[in-house]
Amino acid sequence: MNASPVSTMKSPWTVILCAAVIVTLAMGVRQSFGLFLPQMSMALDIGRSSFGLALAIQNLVFGLVQPFVGALADKHGAGRVTLVGALLYAAGLIAASAATDAVGIHLSLGLMVGLAMAGCTFTVTMGAVGRVVPAEKRSMAFGIVTAGGSVGQFLVVPGAQALLAEFGYRMAFVVLAGLIATIAAFAMGVAGRPGGHAGTEPHQTVRQALAEASGQRSFWLLNAGYFVCGFHVAFIATHFPAYLNDKGLGIGIGATALALIGLFNILGSYVFGVAGDRLRKHHVLAGLYTARSVLIALFLILPLSPATALGFAAIMGFLWLGTVPLTNGLVSQIFGVRHLSMLGGIVFMSHQIGSFFGAWASGYMYDLSGSYDFAWGVSIALGLFAALIHLPIRDAPMARLQPA
Numbered sequence: 001m002n003a004s005p006v007s008t009m010k011s012p013w014t015v016i017l018c019a020a021v022i023v024t025l026a027m028g029v030r031q032s033f034g035l036f037l038p039q040m041s042m043a044l045d046i047g048r049s050s051f052g053l054a055l056a057i058q059n060l061v062f063g064l065v066q067p068f069v070g071a072l073a074d075k076h077g078a079g080r081v082t083l084v085g086a087l088l089y090a091a092g093l094i095a096a097s098a099a100t101d102a103v104g105i106h107l108s109l110g111l112m113v114g115l116a117m118a119g120c121t122f123t124v125t126m127g128a129v130g131r132v133v134p135a136e137k138r139s140m141a142f143g144i145v146t147a148g149g150s151v152g153q154f155l156v157v158p159g160a161q162a163l164l165a166e167f168g169y170r171m172a173f174v175v176l177a178g179l180i181a182t183i184a185a186f187a188m189g190v191a192g193r194p195g196g197h198a199g200t201e202p203h204q205t206v207r208q209a210l211a212e213a214s215g216q217r218s219f220w221l222l223n224a225g226y227f228v229c230g231f232h233v234a235f236i237a238t239h240f241p242a243y244l245n246d247k248g249l250g251i252g253i254g255a256t257a258l259a260l261i262g263l264f265n266i267l268g269s270y271v272f273g274v275a276g277d278r279l280r281k282h283h284v285l286a287g288l289y290t291a292r293s294v295l296i297a298l299f300l301i302l303p304l305s306p307a308t309a310l311g312f313a314a315i316m317g318f319l320w321l322g323t324v325p326l327t328n329g330l331v332s333q334i335f336g337v338r339h340l341s342m343l344g345g346i347v348f349m350s351h352q353i354g355s356f357f358g359a360w361a362s363g364y365m366y367d368l369s370g371s372y373d374f375a376w377g378v379s380i381a382l383g384l385f386a387a388l389i390h391l392p393i394r395d396a397p398m399a400r401l402q403p404a
Contacts, residue, residue, distance in 0.1 A: 010132075010189065010192065012129075012132045012133050012141070014189055015128055015129055015132050015189060015190055016129055016133070016141050016144055016145065017189070018186045018187075018188075018189025018190050019078075019125035019126070019128060019129050019145045019148070019189070019190055020144055020145050020147065020148030020151075021148060021186045021189075022082060022086075022120055022121075022125055022148070022183050022186050022187070022190070023120075023121055023122060023125055023145055023146070023148040023152070024148040024151045024152035024155075025152055025156075025179060025180060025182065025183050025186075026085075026086075026089065026117060026120045026121050026152070026180065026183065027121060027148070027150075027152050028151070028152020028154075028155060028156030028157070028262075029089075029093075029152070029156055029160070029176050029179065029180055030113075030117065031152070031156070031157060031237055031258060031261075031262065032156055032157045032160035032161075032176070032258070033055055033109065033237075033238070034055075034237050034238045034239065034240065034241050034242070034254070034258065035157065035160055035161055035164060035241055035251070035254070035255055035258070036051075036164065036169050036172075037051050037052075037238070037239075037241070037242050038241075038242060038245065038251060039164060039168070039169050040105070040169055043169070044099070044100070044101060044102065044105070046101070046102045046105070047363075047367055048239075048242065048363040048366055048367060049360065049363040049364045049366070049367045050102040050105070051102075051105065051363070052238055052239070052359045052360045052362065052363030052364070053102075053106060053110070053359075053360050053363070054102070054105040054106045054109045054110040055109070055110070055234070055238050055359040055360075056110075056234075056355070056356040056357070056359040056360030057106055057110030057111060057114060057356075058109060058110045058111075058113050058114035058117070059114065059230065059234055059352045059353075059355030059356045059358075059359055060114065060352055060353060060355075060356040061110065061111055061114030061115055061118075062114040062115075062117045062118050062121075062352045062355075063230075063348060063349035063350070063351060063352020063353055063355070063356075064349060064352070065114075065115060065118045066118045066123055066345035066346075066348050066349050066352070067342055067345035067346045067349060068345075069081060069085075069118040069119050069123075069124065069341075069345065070123050070124060070127060070340075070341030070342040070343075070344060070345030070346075071206060071339075071341070071342040071345070073119075073123075073124045073127050073128070073341045074127060074338070074339055074340070074341045074342050077128075077190075077191055077192050078124045078125060078127060078128035078187075078190040078191065078341075079187045079188060079189075079190050079191020079192065080187075080191070081119045081120075081124050082119055082120045082124060082125070082183065082186075082187040082190060083183075083184050083187040084119055085115075085116045085117065085118065085119020085120035085124075085183075086116070086119075086120050086180060086181065086183035086184050086187065087116075087181070087184065088112060088115060088116035088119070089112075089113060089116035089117065089120060089177075089180045089183075090177040090178070090180045090181045091112060091116075091177075092108050092109065092111075092112030092113040092115075092116055093108075093109075093113065093173045093174070093176050093177035093180065094173065094174060094177050095107070095108035095112060096108040096109040096113075096173050097169070097170040097171070097172075097173035097174050097177075098170070118345075120183055120187075122145070122146065122324055122328070122344075122348065123328075123341055123344045123345045123348050124190075124341055125145055125190060126142055126145055126324075126328050126340070126341075126344060127337075127340045127341030127344065128190040129141050129142065129145055129190075130142070130328070130332050130337040130340045131337050131340070135332070135333070136277060137277065138277070138329055138332055138333075139273045139274070139275075139276030139277045139281070139325050139326065139329035140270075140273045140274050140276075140277050140325075141273070142273055142276075142324065142325035142328050142329055143269045143270045143271075143272060143273015143274065143276070143322075143325040144269075144270065144273065145325075146265075146269035146273065146321050146322075146324040146325050147265065147266045147267075147269040147270050150261075150262040150263065150264075150265035150266045150268075150269060150317070150320065150321065151262070151266055152262065154259050154260075154262035154263040154266070155262075156176075156179070157255060157258045157259045157262060158255060158256075158259050160172060160176065160255075161251075161252070161255040163175055163176075204336075204338055204339065204400070206339065206342065209335070209338070209339040209342065209343060210342075212335065212398065213335055213343050213346070216334070216394075217392075217394075218330075218334060218392075218393040218394045218395070219331075219334075219335075219343075219347075221389050221390065221392065221393050222327055222330060222331065222347050222393065223346070223347050223350040224350070224386070224389055225285060225289070225323075225327070225386045225389055225390050226323065226327055226347050226348065226350045226351040226354070227350045227351065227353060227354035228289065228354060228382040228383060228385065228386035229289075229323045229327075229351055229354065229386070230350070230351035230352055230353065230354025230355035230356075230358060231354040231355065231357055231358035231378075231379065231382055232292060232354075232358065232379055232382070232383070233320065233321070233355065233358070234354070234355035234356070234357075234358030234359040235358035235359065235362045235375055235379060236261075236316065236358075237258065237261075238358070238359045238362070238363070239359075239362050239363065239366070239372060239375070240254060240257060240258070240313075241254025241255065241257065241258065242254070243372050244257065244309055247304055249304070249305075249306055249309060253306055253309055253310070256310060256313075257309055257310060257312075257313035258313070260310055260313040260314050260317055261313050261314075261316055261317035261320055262317065263314075263317060264313075264314045264315070264316075264317030264318045264320070265317045265318065265320040265321050265322075267318060268317065268318035268319060268320060268321070268322045269320075269321050269322055269324065269325060271318075271322070272284060272288065272322030272323075272325060272326055273322075273325035273326075273329075275326075276325055276326045276329045277329075280395060281326045281327075281329050281330045281333070281395060282326075282330060282390045282391070282393040282395055283390075283391070284322075284326055285323060285326050285327070285386075285387075285390045286386075286387045286388075286390040286391050287387070288319055288322055288323060288326075289383045289384070289386040289387040289390070290383065290384065290387040291319055292316070292319050292379075292383045293379075293380045293381075293383030293384050293387070295312065295315050295316060295319070296376060296379050296380050296383070297380055299312040300376055327344075327347060328340070328344050328347075330393070330395060331343050331344050331347060332344075333395060333397060334394075334395060334396070334397060334398060335398060335401075336397070336398070336401050358375075361375070362375035
């Protein structure tokens, strides 16, 4: 993969690997938050819906500001945006360690971390990668970056569980804040003014890019599908450890399950990224969402045990974030890479709105009924819905991107 002469002097692999490490750290810490629910709920005397609301706020803010943060990265480069995001992320974790009530958790773990993650996760880093990698290798490169989030989940979640058991949640947040601060060093690897393959595309203003995308049905179908992905991952990441603990398996099995999701998503992200370069991406996405629904149904039908819980986690892990390289790959394939971070950010905003409901509504229904049964049923129905709406997506590049 060779960079264009107008791109950053960094090689494509430098950008890819630094982006992967940034996502590894940022997503690894984020995926551990569900482990904090039982301990923090008891210590602060708050319900699961209150804790779930903090993560729901985080997901919603993360999504709502993402298009604007993406536009800043498209204009000024990913390095500066990532640096600011990392520092705010660390500050948010420190603030969460000092919180004394639900409002403090909502402001720190919710608002501050939500704002921060918009600058140092998938959309900004993939924008940087997409501009230095040729179109025929782009989905694979996106898959490598996405796998970074799973490496982090596999490595960080067990460490967070050990910190919780040994030192409690306050000190665990402080240590994780120090880990997040190291992202600042890797931000240099994705720094530089945007260039690369975006320089080969016809000039297009932000207003023109927004008008073009908003007029395409396929763009809105991608938004709707990504909403479902957000609901799935937020529900499972936030509530699955508590669900297993409620069923008598213990929070340790929940931590192992989250780590397994991360481990198997390393493989899944790469496999789906490669598949996106060889097969029609929207067809692969339809199959992925169908598989999620079938898997959840089988998990609920089979007797619950450590084996079935961990088996479910492993298979769900393979399907976990395979949507990311495929969805971002479709956005870049249809609309180009000049405004990839912004347009990808809009689609990701839909993902995070889904995450809001996955984290908060699932906890709310639990508080009302004492069960997660409704949330599981909704997850199955949404997965089948997402599979159907991906089939009519038109994946041909816009006319302005096609050779004369």
